[in-house]
Amino acid sequence: MAHSGINVLFEGRNLIRLFGGLWTTVEIAGVALILGLLLGIVLGVLRTFPNRLLRLVLRLYLEFFRITPTVVLLFLFYYILPRQLGVNLPANQMAMLAFALWTSAEMSDIVRGALISVPKHQRESGMAIGLNRWQLYRYVLIPQAVSLELPATVNLVTRVIKTTSVLMLISVMDVINVGQQVVEANNQKFPTGVFWVYGMIFVMYFAIDYPLSWWAKRLDKKRLERANG
Amino acid sequence: MSSWQIIQQSLPLFEKGFVLTLWLSFIGIIGSIIVGLICSLLKYFRVPILSKIAVIYVEVSRNTPLLVQLFFLYYAFPVLGFKLNAELCGIVGLIFLGGSYMAEGFSGGFDGVSKTQVETGKAIGLSQLQLARYVVFPQGLILSVPALAANMIFLIKETSIFTVIAIPEMTNTALDLIGMYYRSNEYLLMLVIGYALILIPLSLILTILEKRVRYGSFGN
Amino acid sequence: MAKQIIKVEHLEKYYQKDHILHDINFSIDQGEVVALLGPSGSGKSTLIRCLNGLEAYQKGTITFNGKQVEPTEKYWQQVRQKIGMVFQSYDLFPNLTVLDNILLGPVKVQHQSPKVAQASAEKLLDQVGLRDYEKAYPRQLSGGQKQRIAIVRALALKPELMLFDEVTASLDPEMVRGVLNIISKLAQDANMTMIVVTHEMNFAQQIADRVLFLEDGRILEQTKGDQFFKQPQTDRARAFLESMAF
Numbered sequence: 001m002a003h004s005g006i007n008v009l010f011e012g013r014n015l016i017r018l019f020g021g022l023w024t025t026v027e028i029a030g031v032a033l034i035l036g037l038l039l040g041i042v043l044g045v046l047r048t049f050p051n052r053l054l055r056l057v058l059r060l061y062l063e064f065f066r067i068t069p070t071v072v073l074l075f076l077f078y079y080i081l082p083r084q085l086g087v088n089l090p091a092n093q094m095a096m097l098a099f100a101l102w103t104s105a106e107m108s109d110i111v112r113g114a115l116i117s118v119p120k121h122q123r124e125s126g127m128a129i130g131l132n133r134w135q136l137y138r139y140v141l142i143p144q145a146v147s148l149e150l151p152a153t154v155n156l157v158t159r160v161i162k163t164t165s166v167l168m169l170i171s172v173m174d175v176i177n178v179g180q181q182v183v184e185a186n187n188q189k190f191p192t193g194v195f196w197v198y199g200m201i202f203v204m205y206f207a208i209d210y211p212l213s214w215w216a217k218r219l220d221k222k223r224l225e226r227a228n229g
Numbered sequence: 230m231s232s233w234q235i236i237q238q239s240l241p242l243f244e245k246g247f248v249l250t251l252w253l254s255f256i257g258i259i260g261s262i263i264v265g266l267i268c269s270l271l272k273y274f275r276v277p278i279l280s281k282i283a284v285i286y287v288e289v290s291r292n293t294p295l296l297v298q299l300f301f302l303y304y305a306f307p308v309l310g311f312k313l314n315a316e317l318c319g320i321v322g323l324i325f326l327g328g329s330y331m332a333e334g335f336s337g338g339f340d341g342v343s344k345t346q347v348e349t350g351k352a353i354g355l356s357q358l359q360l361a362r363y364v365v366f367p368q369g370l371i372l373s374v375p376a377l378a379a380n381m382i383f384l385i386k387e388t389s390i391f392t393v394i395a396i397p398e399m400t401n402t403a404l405d406l407i408g409m410y411y412r413s414n415e416y417l418l419m420l421v422i423g424y425a426l427i428l429i430p431l432s433l434i435l436t437i438l439e440k441r442v443r444y445g446s447f448g449n
Numbered sequence: 450m451a452k453q454i455i456k457v458e459h460l461e462k463y464y465q466k467d468h469i470l471h472d473i474n475f476s477i478d479q480g481e482v483v484a485l486l487g488p489s490g491s492g493k494s495t496l497i498r499c500l501n502g503l504e505a506y507q508k509g510t511i512t513f514n515g516k517q518v519e520p521t522e523k524y525w526q527q528v529r530q531k532i533g534m535v536f537q538s539y540d541l542f543p544n545l546t547v548l549d550n551i552l553l554g555p556v557k558v559q560h561q562s563p564k565v566a567q568a569s570a571e572k573l574l575d576q577v578g579l580r581d582y583e584k585a586y587p588r589q590l591s592g593g594q595k596q597r598i599a600i601v602r603a604l605a606l607k608p609e610l611m612l613f614d615e616v617t618a619s620l621d622p623e624m625v626r627g628v629l630n631i632i633s634k635l636a637q638d639a640n641m642t643m644i645v646v647t648h649e650m651n652f653a654q655q656i657a658d659r660v661l662f663l664e665d666g667r668i669l670e671q672t673k674g675d676q677f678f679k680q681p682q683t684d685r686a687r688a689f690l691e692s693m694a695f
Contacts, residue, residue: 019558027356042606066428066432067386067424067428067429067432068341068380068421069387069388069389069390069400069424070386070389071307071387071389071390071400071402072239072389072391072417072420072421072424075404075413076416076417076421077408079407079413080413080414080417083413083414084414093649120475120541121540122501122540122542123537124536124540125501125536125540125541125542125599126542127502127503127529128467128503128529128532128533128534128536129530129553129554129558129560129601129602129603129606130527130529130530130554130606131526131554131557131558132526132558135557138554139542139545139557140542140544143542143544143545144542144543158292158396161295162292162293162294162295163656164294165294165295165296165297166231166296166390168296168393168394169392173239176296176297176300179272189568191308192308192309192588194304194305194308195305195306195308195309196302198297198300198301198305199301199305199368201297201300202293202297202298205292205293205294205297206289206292206293209292209293210288212351213288213291213292215685
């Protein structure tokens with residue numbers, strides 16, 4: 001009977017443990033996002049510079065992250081960093097690093113796209129009043145790019161949060177790992193508990209991501225309306 | 230054993246995983262396109278009730294991770310009496326996820342058709358159905374191609390998550406081998422190359438297709 | 450003799466294989482107003498953009514204020530502070546208020562004190578009748594207002610030469626007069642040196658000390674203003690004037 005299983009959530013410290021796992025998830029996503037978005041902005045700006053070699057290197061950086069599934073990426077960091085490079089980080093921090101670099105790659109493409117879609121005349125008007133390259137980016141291009149890229153950035157944030165679900169694979173004690181333990185520990189007492197625990201995790205992810213993607217959609221709609229009239 | 234021997238020895242197993250990844254992706258993408266198209270049509274024509282259901286489905290599906298969806302299907306559903314084998318779970322999960330992404334892609338295309346086009350169509354007296362048939366869909370489908378292409382690549386990568394329910398696709402194969410023989414470098418290298426072999430040609434083809442479609446229909 | 454502001458010698462411009470400008474030669478003295486006329490596609494805009502370093506040129510030299518311009522971005526950046534340019538599409542920065550649009554150059558490029566720059570910006574805004582709009586954003590202004598602000602933005606750098614590239618071409622007819630009046634006033638009262646690309650023939654006739662007539666990337670005629678409109682020397686110029694009169 002499914003309805004009795006819901007009590008698994010209120011048994012002992014189960015609910016608190018789940019929220020603790022969620023906190024780990026949010027923490028990893030948060031740190032990765034802050035680092036990744038900042039690095040991504042820098043890389044995105046660099047990708048609009050005329051230097052071809054620089055652009056090629058950054059393009060390859062992007063493509064590597066584009067074609068590698070996040071699960072694989074995580075395992076690359078998990079195995080390669082300690083064994084080949086002698087870097088021994090706790091799993092949490094390794095995950096932050098891997099996610100931050102992945103975020104930076106995706107962000108660099110968003111920033112580049114926004115920068116090159118600022119109309120050419122804007123760039124020329126800036127040049128005509130004598131702005132140098134740094135000033136042109138600082139006062140004209142980046143402020144305009146930010147409003148163009150904001151919806152895509154918010155969407156990237158939701159993607160990163162969803163992708164944290166793969167953390168369980170490298171035994172980070174994230175919300176899903178905790179959930180699995182709760183299910184196993186209570187399997188005897190609550191045979192249908194599994195339904196409620198995973199249901200709870202489902203709701204948790206939805207509760208974080210839905211408002212964000214709703215916001216992104218609204219921003220995008222506003223931007224389109226402004227562009228059309 | 231040398232790295233080369235390791236790679237050679239595991240090649241047949243990898244090949245199996247590679248083929249399974251391709252096959253699951255293929256089914257998943259086709260299914261997602263069908264589900265997505267249906268949902269976007271329900272939304273476009275504002276079909277009573279059904280369009281509301283489509284909207285709810287899209288929001289639930291695209292705002293939750295595939296991994297959690299799979300756990301739900303694979304571990305939680307049997308408790309309610311539905312039991313699916315792992316591969317079927319994977320396919321159903323992938324289509325559940327991909328359907329919403331594709332729906333968003335199609336809807337974005339339909340919404341992207343310029344207002345003046347729609348108004349011009351109305352001005353010459355087209356009915357709602359004719360408007361859709363002759364103006365909105367032909368232009369909107371082309372506008373949605375880039376999003377659909379990106380979704381395909383995304384879904385192929387998502388099949389790597391099938392490893393959590395032990396479907397022996399490519400990632401699962403590699404992780405199993407690493408677990409057995411501790412040769413992470415070789416197996417991870419093969420895994421990255423495996424995905425590159427699928428995704429690089431595909432993204433090239435899709436880029437060319439995108440250009441071709443745009444050129445063919447708008448002449449610029 | 451008046452001081453020479455800009456001199457162009459043997460300027461050639463290619464765009465890939467197309468030869469856009471052929472052996473362009475002219476010079477302009479301080480206080481002179483030159484109208485650059487010619488049919489669409491004759492290279493007027495390209496030429497005026499070359500004078501500001503926005504287009505590269507492949508041969509020839511530009512001398513500004515007695516010094517030959519080195520064709521590097523860094524050098525142009527210095528020169529541009531002395532050359533104001535106004536574009537057809539006005540191009541105010543949408544992310545900045547009217548006042549900030551105007552102050553960006555003086556404060557960030559020329560490092561004037563913000564107070565002094567603001568005082569002179571407000572004076573300029575008064576002159577074009579838009580003082581009340583200094584806190585507004587560009588999207589709140591009409592096309593004619595935007596273009597007037599764009600002129601102020603260029604003037605705020607205290608340029609020695611102003612370039613106007615079809616500044617009324619995308620304005621509604623009723624907005625055109627106001628913008629042209631400002632340019633006329635600038636020529637008469639401030640004795641500003643300027644090059645004007647325009648399709649407004651009455652305006653050109655009224656304002657130009659000299660006309661450069663351009664066709665297919667060549668200067669076909671350099672004549673005193675009134676003389677060009679009354680007695681053009683070439684058949685091409687005559688045909689052009691006839692096509693513009695209606």
